[in-house]
Amino acid sequence: MRIGILTHYDVNNQGAQLQLYASYKLLEEWGHTPVVLTYRKNYDFVPQLERRNQISWASVPYIIKHFLIEKGVRLTWHNTRKYLINKRFRERSFCYEPYCSASIDAAYVGADEVFSLELGANMMMFGHGVNTDRMIAYAPSCGQTDMERIRRFHCGELIGGGLSRFKALSARDKQTAGMIRELTGRDVELVCDPVLLYEFPLDRYKLPKGTPRKDYLVVYSYDARFTDPQEIATVKEYARKHHLLTVSPGTYHGWCDVNIACDALEWLKCIQGASMVVTDTFHGTIAAAITNRPMAIYYSKSVNSSKMLDLVDRLDLRERLMAEVSSGELERVFSKELDRSSLNDRIEEFRKRSIFYLKNALDSVV
Numbered sequence: 001m002r003i004g005i006l007t008h009y010d011v012n013n014q015g016a017q018l019q020l021y022a023s024y025k026l027l028e029e030w031g032h033t034p035v036v037l038t039y040r041k042n043y044d045f046v047p048q049l050e051r052r053n054q055i056s057w058a059s060v061p062y063i064i065k066h067f068l069i070e071k072g073v074r075l076t077w078h079n080t081r082k083y084l085i086n087k088r089f090r091e092r093s094f095c096y097e098p099y100c101s102a103s104i105d106a107a108y109v110g111a112d113e114v115f116s117l118e119l120g121a122n123m124m125m126f127g128h129g130v131n132t133d134r135m136i137a138y139a140p141s142c143g144q145t146d147m148e149r150i151r152r153f154h155c156g157e158l159i160g161g162g163l164s165r166f167k168a169l170s171a172r173d174k175q176t177a178g179m180i181r182e183l184t185g186r187d188v189e190l191v192c193d194p195v196l197l198y199e200f201p202l203d204r205y206k207l208p209k210g211t212p213r214k215d216y217l218v219v220y221s222y223d224a225r226f227t228d229p230q231e232i233a234t235v236k237e238y239a240r241k242h243h244l245l246t247v248s249p250g251t252y253h254g255w256c257d258v259n260i261a262c263d264a265l266e267w268l269k270c271i272q273g274a275s276m277v278v279t280d281t282f283h284g285t286i287a288a289a290i291t292n293r294p295m296a297i298y299y300s301k302s303v304n305s306s307k308m309l310d311l312v313d314r315l316d317l318r319e320r321l322m323a324e325v326s327s328g329e330l331e332r333v334f335s336k337e338l339d340r341s342s343l344n345d346r347i348e349e350f351r352k353r354s355i356f357y358l359k360n361a362l363d364s365v366v
Helices: 014-029 047-053 056-069 071-091 147-152 156-164 175-184 229-241 264-272 282-290 306-314 327-335 342-361
Strands: 002-006 033-038 097-099 108-109 136-137 214-221 245-249 258-260 277-278 297-299
Touching: 002 014, 014 033, 014 071, 014 258, 014 264, 097 156, 147 156, 147 175, 156 175, 175 306, 214 229, 214 264, 229 245, 229 327, 245 264, 258 277, 258 342, 264 282, 277 282, 282 297, 297 327
Parallel strands: 002 033, 002 108, 033 097, 108 136, 214 245, 214 277, 245 258, 277 297
Antiparallel strands: none
């Protein structure tokens, strides 16, 4: 079948790029012809962010003020390089067509926070206007969106009516499953993120340019986070004590020894080569898990949604969680050997259940 993929395809983010790549390659390997469906993202609820995310002449003043002045030249230059690298990666990896006119047999919505109303309502994610009636959802997440937000923006009928017409529904986390149940009355399967689902041939990938030859600790957090001076000093001191360089692949942290602009596959390979990983992100945790890297996971209610704890519980990684970024917590977490066998068994079990769901979902739209 010719299957359109609806997801956040143009996000300058390694995890978002990797989950799209995983979905695309898996569908190809199963004999389908995937195509990424393009759309214009809705920013009606936070219109000022459109200038940041939709590059045009109108966005130039915002870019100068927010990036060059507030964030600095080095971070802006890094993010510009990363944007160009990710753009080239997408151009050589994917085919595209508009969601409303694409010649497709079915549409696959997911993964990532495609059901989020954080910035606005993207009606195509709920099946409206898509050029097919054969819709399935694989591992969608609503992110921070809850029923209170849905009611406040009067989106219940838009979401519930659209999802009720889907041939198959699943969710990436319990919060999203609960939202779907309340809006449609349907219980849905919990499935794993595509980055867990797809078995990446890591031996075929190259380390990104700039990866040190010495042992290193990867720090993966968005550039707006991990900025507390005490937390920074703690990680740097821990790395020095254990004779490790600090490396930030995919995002920029000026305090790290090495910052690397790279595509999603190079990012995954860089994580595989690390001695250990410190992260506060969902996909950073997944990348460390599938490459069997010892990880310390910093969870904060102010920046992480419920999907993180859901993932940690499913992979039995609670003991890798840090209550805070402190010397004591880093020593506690990294002093415990990662049970790779148990972790791989959990990933494989989750993967098998998810493959079973996805194959049945695809069969339902043949």
